[in-house]
Amino acid sequence: MIKLKWLAAPLMAICCTVANATNLPDFPFVLVKGEATSKVAPDMATITFELIAYEKEANKAMDVVNVRGVEVVTLLKKYDVKLSDIQSFALYKEIRRQRNKDYEEGKIIGYEVSQSFDITLRNLADYSEIMDQLIGMKNLNDVNISFDVSNRKQLVQALVKKAANDAKLKASDLASGLGAELGSVYAATQDSSYNNFFARFGVSESSYSGRIERMAVSGSILQSPGMNMFTPETIELNKSIHVVYKLK
Template identity: 35%
Template sequence: MHRIFLVLFLALISQAAVAANLPDFPFIVSVGKAEREVKPDIATVNLGIVSFESSSELAIEKVGLATDGVLKVLQSYGISASAVEATDMEKSTKRRRDSEYNNLAILGYEVSRALIIELNDLSKYSELVSDIVAIDNVTGVRTAFDVTDRIEIERELVGIASKDARNKAEQMAEGLGTKIRSVYAISQNSDFGSFFATFGARSDQILADLASPTGRARVVMFVPKTITISQGINVVFRMK
C-alpha cells in the first residue's frame, strides 16, 4: 500500500515539475535552419606514431625517427615546426597471457605519440599527406577541413536560420487561425528542458581518413571541393 502511495506521489511531482517548466500562455516552438557550401582553405591533420619492439629503447628510437621524418617532410613543403603540436610519448608493456588471463613473460614495449598539424595552404595537400603516410610507424592519419572565416559565415547563417524559424512559426500560427506575438525564448543548444528538446544547431567539419588504425595506407584523399557549414536555432514564440 505504501508503495502505491509512493508511486502516485512521485507521478504527481513529475507532472508538476513538467508543468512548472511550461509557460502559462499559448506558444509555438519553431526550429530554423540554414547551411552553405564553401570551399575549404585550411585543414587540421591528426596522426599517430606507434612502435612495438622487444626493448623500450628501440621503440622510443623508432618513434623519434618517425617524428623527425614528419618534421622533415613538413619542412620540405615550407611548413615550420610551429604548426605542429606533439604529445608526450606514452609507453605500455605487452605481456603474454595464459588461458586465465594471467600476465606472463614480457613480449615487448609499445611506444606512441600523437601529432596535430595545422595547414594554412592546401595547394599541395595531397602530395604532403601522401609523403607523411609513407613514413614507417605513422598511423591513423585523418584530416578535418575548414574555412578561416567560419565565425563570420556562422553569424550570417544564424540570421538566416532565425528568419526561417519565424517564417515556420508564422505558417503554423496561420494554420491555426492565429498569429505569433513575440519571442519568448531562443537557443542553439536545445536547453529549453525536456519539453522543448529539439535538434540543436550543427557545425560540421568533413573528416577524411587517410590511413587505417593498422597503419595500412588507403587511397589518398584530395581536398573536397566544398564543405557544408550549417547553423540551427530553436525559438519559442508567444501566440496572440
C-alpha cells in the same frame, strides 16, 4: 504513522506533477527549428595521426618513434608549416605480455611506444604532396583529416541570420495553419545546451539528440592511381536555432 507513510508517496507525485507543469509557458506558443546551410571551399585542414612502434626493448621502440617524429617535422618545415601549427603529445609506452589460454598475463615479450600529432595546414596548395609523403611513412597510424575555413566565425554569423529567418517563416506558416497570429519571440537558443532548454518546456531530450552545428565534408577524399590525395571542392556548414514564439 503507518497511514501517513502510505500517503507520502501519492502526495509527492502530485507535487512533482504540479512543479513540472509550472515549467510550461502560461500562454499559447509554437516551438520551431530554423536551419541554414552553406557550401564553401575549404582553405585549411587539420591532420591527426599516431606514430607507433613495437620492439622487444623499450629504448629501441622509443628511438623509432623519435626518429620518425623528426622526419615528420622536417617534412612539414619543408612546406613552410609553422612550428606553432605542429602539436605533438607525450610519448605513451605500453608493455606487451604473453597470454595463456586462460588469458592470464605472462612474461614481457615487448614494448609498444606511440606519440600523437595534431597538424594544422593553412596552405592547401601543398596538401596533396604532404599527404602522399606522410601516408608513405613507416610507423604512421590512424590518420584522420578534417577540412575547415579560416573565416568560419563570419560565415556562421551569416548562417544564424538565415536560420532565424527560416524559423520565423516556419512559425508564421504554423500559426496561420492554426488560425492564430504570430506574436513576439519568447525564447531562442543556438548553443549545445538546447536539450535542457527543450526539457524546460516538457519536450523529450531524446527527440532532439543531434548536434546544433556540424561540419560535413561534401564528398569523400579522392585518390588517383598514383595515390595522390586531394582536398574536397566544398565543405558544408550547417546552423540550427530553436525559437519559441508567442501566439496572439
